[in-house]
Amino acid sequence: MKKIIQKHAPEDHQVDSAPLLDLTEDIFLNIKMSSESSHAKKWSKRTAEASRMPEILSTVKELGMTVHHMSCEMLQHSAADQRSDAIANAVLELLEKHRWSTKLAIVLAALASNYGKYWLIAQLCLTNPLAFSLAAIKGMSDSTKFTIMLKHRSKALRYLLEKMVSVTKCVMEFEILPLQYVTLDYEAMAMMKTQIHIASYWVIRSSVACASQITSMIASRFEIAKAIPAAWELWSLVQKISYIYAGLSTKFDAFNQQIESKVYLRLLNLFEEVHVDNHDVLYTLFALKDDFPLRDSFSQKKVGVDVLKNKMEDGKIICLYGSNDLGWVRELTKRMKDISEAGIRVELIYVGSKNFEQTTCRVQGCDLVMQLNLILLQERSIPC
Structure with missing residues (x-):
């Protein structure tokens, strides 16, 4: 835990990573629903909404290169057969200037980029000459085997990705709580922050494990005999992340309830006062940390x-x-x-x-x- 905190030195300027997480979730959902064309079209339409594009483009402009760099780093470390905990620590060092939710959004976006790219190539390479050539360049010598292997693990991957996104959303929501309005128990706050550190580490480590398995399948080094242990690794991570999310969300809901109650009481007091303008009322009504x-x-x-x-x-x-x-x-x-x-x-x-x-x-x-x-x-x- 001490090593994790030592690798955390966020800058004052922070980017809103919520649009990046939304886009990442869309990629995971499109992969999940790729076999059902009607659902795939639904999610593709949501991603391409014109009203969301300025927000998405602004985030990608600031974090896009970091996501690309992280994508390459994860593949490189995974190909070298390094331990997941060592790779996770290396990732934390690379992302030390970002707050916790942004670290997780970047790592998940990098995983989505790799996962989606290879899934798309594997799906199209038998019918699209360009996809076939890209599969050859990327070392996907047996794309059919890659698809079969991935489908055997699809349920575990799907649950793991969904839980990692849920944990990231919870961390993101906690970071924008208007804590300036309330005095919360110091020990409870310290425990919540510790859980966020642990959750962040395990989301990153789980993402690395996913990337490592995908890399192994791409290189055709994934043997049938190793399929069951690999699947169990994913399921054990699903259990771990689910347990972390349950504890994190429970504590977040408790904090949120306290804050809502105290903000409500503050509003009641403000409504009884005479104001030159409504600034104080609106500031409290739309209470956010930033x-x-x-x-x-x-x-x-x-x-x-x-x-x-x-x-x-x-x-x-x-x-x-x-x-x-x-x-x-x-x-x-x-x-x-x-x-x-x-x-x-x-x-x-x-x-x-x-x-x-x-x-x-x-x-x-x-x-x-x-x-x-x-x-x-x-x-x-x-x-x-």
Whole structure:
């Protein structure tokens, strides 16, 4: 544990790695559903959504080269038959300047890049001349054997990848908790951080194990006799990561509940006070550690509550709302339209729901909302 912490020296500037993790999850899901064309098209469409592209491109611009470098490093170390723990420690050294969630997002993206690339080549090489040539260059001398071997391990790989993504999301959510609003038990906080360190190490080590098995199959060094031990290695890692995730998520939920309760009490007190503007109320309402809880629907950049204050200075009235009931949305926008026609400048801001993408699609389909130039703000971490 001491060695893990010694290899952690994050810089002040940190990149939002959530879009990278989303993209990685899409790759894993596309591999999972590749045999079912209807599902594959569904996930491909989600990845290619125009509204997400600026956010994804911005993240890839800052982390893309690191992911590529990590992808090469993992393959190189795996090909050299080094121990998984030694490779995991080397990875931690390479990623020392990033926070824990970003380390995990980068490693999983590197694994997804390698896994997806070779899976795609193996799927297409029998029908596509380019894929056949690439398979030969990459040493996939028997792509059929590679596909068969991978399918034997597909269930264990799928569960392991899903659990590693879940752990990473939990770490990511913990890092943006608005801890400035509460005083949490020091020992509980220290224990949570220790669990994050352990979880990060095992996600990285499990990713290395996956990369090592894929590398062995590519080089046709994966013998049938070794198939069962290799599968058991993956299943043991699934059990390990599942156990880690259960403990981590339980502690996170407890922290989150404490924070929500204390933020709620703070809001009640703020509502009883007289304010020059609504800055303090909005700052608490959209409480996040990095102070950028909102997202501009046009540029996809994360912004602070000051943008709402600027709108107040422009003489605009802002109505924050959120509902899955389209009938209620139509009624609200009808009333807002009447107010707007009376010469009062008003803007509606949709602040999300638990099923954001589906709800947004329905809300955007409402003509009245579109006529009022509805601003849609998406942020997965806004407390509800």
